[in-house]
Amino acid sequence: MHVLVKCPSCRAALPVDASNPVDAIRCGRCGRDIPLVIGDNLRDDITVDVCAVCQGRDFYRRKDFDPKLGLLVIALGVALSAVAYWFGRDLVAYGVLGAAVLLDLIVYGRLPDVTVCYRCHTEFRGAYRRTAPAFDLHTADVLEQEYERRIGKR
Ligand SMILES: [Zn+2]
Numbered sequence: 001m002h003v004l005v006k007c008p009s010c011r012a013a014l015p016v017d018a019s020n021p022v023d024a025i026r027c028g029r030c031g032r033d034i035p036l037v038i039g040d041n042l043r044d045d046i047t048v049d050v051c052a053v054c055q056g057r058d059f060y061r062r063k064d065f066d067p068k069l070g071l072l073v074i075a076l077g078v079a080l081s082a083v084a085y086w087f088g089r090d091l092v093a094y095g096v097l098g099a100a101v102l103l104d105l106i107v108y109g110r111l112p113d114v115t116v117c118y119r120c121h122t123e124f125r126g127a128y129r130r131t132a133p134a135f136d137l138h139t140a141d142v143l144e145q146e147y148e149r150r151i152g153k154r
């Protein structure tokens, strides 16, 4: 399983290979030591049960999606359809725009799920069984605040 740790100090993303457990990693940006507890389920890519960074047990599932990429596809579609529109090809313009939206949907549907820790935003990627529910804003609010108080950010 691949774990993407978010540094509590500077939010840098730090990749960790859970099949090769370590006790701690040092943030390459700010130098903070981040202790890790990688359980057997994480190491063997079975399920995400306890967070390696904050030991929390609350996770949500989201599509492993780079919003910038989606925006790029849409922006490209808008640009192309604007050109077509300029040349009086209205139908082509709408067609291009529709295709861009459709492409976005298709790409989105095929994306794998990633499990994310509510508290520290650590991300877990692998072939493990997905058990986490969808994102819930209220839970996120409560748990993020709890975590930030614990690490002394509030
Ligand atoms: Zn850092």
Ligand SMILES: [Zn+2]
Pocket: 051, 052, 053, 054, 055, 056, 117, 118, 119, 120, 121, 122
């Ligand atoms: Zn966590």
